[in-house]
Amino acid sequence: RWEANRGQVEGIPAGENVQNLGEHYYPRMCIGKDAEWIKVYAEGKYGFVQDGKPVFSQYNDNIHCVEFKADPTLPIYIGLDAGLGEEAEKRNFRKPPYRNQLRALIPHTSIF
Numbered sequence: 001r002w003e004a005n006r007g008q009v010e011g012i013p014a015g016e017n018v019q020n021l022g023e024h025y026y027p028r029m030c031i032g033k034d035a036e037w038i039k040v041y042a043e044g045k046y047g048f049v050q051d052g053k054p055v056f057s058q059y060n061d062n063i064h065c066v067e068f069k070a071d072p073t074l075p076i077y078i079g080l081d082a083g084l085g086e087e088a089e090k091r092n093f094r095k096p097p098y099r100n101q102l103r104a105l106i107p108h109t110s111i112f
Contacts, residue, residue: 018025030038040047070076 026042030042033041036047037049039045040049
């Protein structure tokens with residue numbers, strides 16, 4: 001349950017402009033939202049939010065992503081999505097025991 005900070009949390013200033021927003025502004029805004037969304041939009045903290053449904057909802061950077069150097073003896077493939085977001089991905093297919101691993105998602109505003 002999310003609770004508005006009216007100065008009761010030590011070290012964190014009270015919310016701004018709450019007298020003009022009304023008592024139920026933030027609680028109503030948070031209905032049906034997950035903790036990360038609330039952290040970003042209600043608490044004004046940095047975080048990660050997404051729109052739409054994730055392709056893989058259980059994805060976790062700490063589990064599914066590792067740093068690596070591309071194998072220069074293998075090709076790098078670039079996949080393009082000309083749909084709504086026009087994102088691209090770069091893949092470097094590695095030799096067994098590794099699987100085909102996604103290397104990077106590139107926003108359409110980037111030059112690669």
